Amino acid sequence: MNKNLKELMTQVTTLDDEKRGGLDLSFEIIDEQVAKVTVEDRDELPIFITMADDQLLCICSLFDESQVTPESRMAMFESMLSLNIPMPLSSFAKMDDRYAVFGAMSLNSSAEDVALEITTLSDNSLDAIEALSDYLN
């Protein structure tokens, strides 16, 4: 339904306040398949939205390998796996040397669904860094 990323993101960012959890969202299209969403007051942790083959991926990059204390990697992995199910709508992931939280959605998702995904992902990313900060330099 929402095949056009720009159109979808315009809908998402102009939703009523309460549908965005009271968070202001702004976006820019980085290339035709990737949008960068900035959540109010959280510029350091932007959310990238990409249209994959048949799903919408929302990704928030947390930190890279260089920030992880090498000897605590295993403990961090355990924590990530344990948190994966309880964490609402998002999961931990690794892209190249970058750790991330992400959520995957149907391409038919409504703007409301995408807004909920983005605000939840943003909240999750803050909680995740806090929870994992013991393993970081």
Next chain:
Amino acid sequence: MSSIFGKLLTALRGGAREAGEAVMDANATRIYTQEIEDAKKNLGKAKRDLTNIMASQTKGARDVKQLQDDIAKYEASALSAMEKNEEELALSCAEKVGELQTELAVQEQVLAQTAAQVIKLKALIKQSETTIREHERELKMVKTTESVQKATQSITNTQHAGANKLLDAKSSLDRIKARQQHTFDQMDAAEVLENEMGSGSLDDKLAQAGIGGNKNSASDILAKLKQGAANKG
């Protein structure tokens, strides 16, 4: 069939892969797509064949039943004829039974073959469906992986460019928290200000208590006017 997870992990494992290099080369993707198309064609044909064969199976079963009925009928007739000492008629019936039994054997053979074909076709359909499902899932994963790689590239480019070079996560979190605290502080300050200036102000409280205030009610004004008139008069 080798596992798609294995292939993806090999492709993703650092070092071996150049940035932006496809997980599966274009040729392999084409072969996969072709295999899916072929499997879909086979599936369509197998389903049509199955419908036809099942129809002839039904007809075959009906024919066999008919022959069995006929045999029973002529056997009964043969017995009746013998009881009535109609030797010749009984013989004719027996001959008919013989013919019918030969035909029945043939029909039963055909029916058994048809049943075997049905089983074979059903297995073929199941196999085609599995191939389609597996290949489609694998292609989906390959394409998703490629999208993710593209996104990773975008994220890397974006975060390395611009003023906010890759910050470490902890300081990012601290900054965000500080900013949020600032917002809360502003809200608190605004509330204090509102209490001082707005509805919570001293004048307001006094007015509410009926002290001071500039609320001139119509009756107050009228009273004043009357007072003025009386003073004049």
